[in-house]
Amino acid sequence: MDLYELDRYLEHLLSVSKFKDYCPNGIQVEGKSEITTIVSGVTASQALLDRAVSLKADAVLVHHGYFWRGEPYVVRGMKKKRLATLLKHDMSLLAYHLPLDAHPTLGNNAQLAQRLGFQVEGVMDERELQGVGNIGVLAQPMTLTEFALRVASALQREPTLVSGGSHLIKRIAWCTGGAQSYIDRAAELGVDAYLSGEISEQTTHSARELGIHYIGAGHHATECYGIQALGEHLAEQFGLKHLFVDLDNPA
Structure with a gap:
């Protein structure tokens, strides 16, 4: 499936334009144009990205992505490593915050x-x-x-x-x-x-x-269940391979 076709579908499905959010919703990092395998998880942590690489994902689908309001603009340290992982492996990151909650x-x-x-x-x-x-x-x-x-x-x-x-x-x-x-x-x-x-x-x-x-x-x-349900919906709708990765978090 084409990445931007997927983005347009999700924008309509989740009514993205109606929300005033703290972060961008949709494609946050662009990777390869053809999507066949999606890994989903709650947060785009380094651990999730590493699992996505090992599972040969074309795109990572999350609830908590990047570029939050008030976040430092510089790309270094943890942020640099995360972005480098996505770019090195040509993986897209798609994130949906309030639209997925609602x-x-x-x-x-x-x-x-x-x-x-x-x-x-x-x-x-x-x-x-x-x-x-x-x-x-x-x-x-x-x-x-x-x-x-x-x-x-x-x-x-x-x-x-x-x-x-x-x-x-x-x-x-x-x-x-x-x-x-x-x-x-x-x-x-x-x-x-x-x-x-x-x-x-x-x-x-x-x-x-x-x-x-x-x-x-x-x-x-x-917040484990929305992103999992969304990934399963995409797999059923478009014949994509979807894998949900649950990384334990005590918070």
């Missing part, structure tokens, strides 16, 4: 909902959050402890918990990755609990004072 079926939030058994009702905030977070319900109410066991089983890691009271969890809001600051918006929506990837010092106080349970399920852990 996609209604392939996105990180949608895929996490499937694994945790949430019924999606809508988005947390179409304007401020650009639709990247969701609200929904559980099939049956659970205590915070019961819900934590479900999360641990599904994501294979123990979540960080902050109790906001003794109430059961029925309605829930969630936003994968580093979205802990949206707990205030979740409380405004009247949900029983808010789940995200990371926790900050102030998140604990917000949860307790707002009376909302908080579950920090891991930035990496909550």
Whole structure:
């Protein structure tokens, strides 16, 4: 498949143009024009690039790519090594950040909902959050402890918990990755609990004072599934070979 044909398809599929993001979405590093094998992963780390080289990938597909807002412009050290690996092996890097978070079926939030058994009702905030977070319900109410066991089983890691009271969890809001600051918006929506990837010092106080349970399920852990689903979709749609590489990350 032609690289730029793939880029155009993904731009349309993920509605890239509607997002104001912190980084460029799409082709970040251009490699060979013909794509037959794609390696996907959460972050374009050196370890992922090295695995992609060993797997003879033509392109690397990630959620967290390069060239973030505020990032130093100079190319040296870690950045030089990463870019050198891509250029030496003529591998393209394609990255999709907020557009992948928000996609209604392939996105990180949608895929996490499937694994945790949430019924999606809508988005947390179409304007401020650009639709990247969701609200929904559980099939049956659970205590915070019961819900934590479900999360641990599904994501294979123990979540960080902050109790906001003794109430059961029925309605829930969630936003994968580093979205802990949206707990205030979740409380405004009247949900029983808010789940995200990371926790900050102030998140604990917000949860307790707002009376909302908080579950920090891991930035990496909550964002493994969107990029994997996207790679599988491309493989099915275009007959490409796709390999997802999961590199453990405790964050």
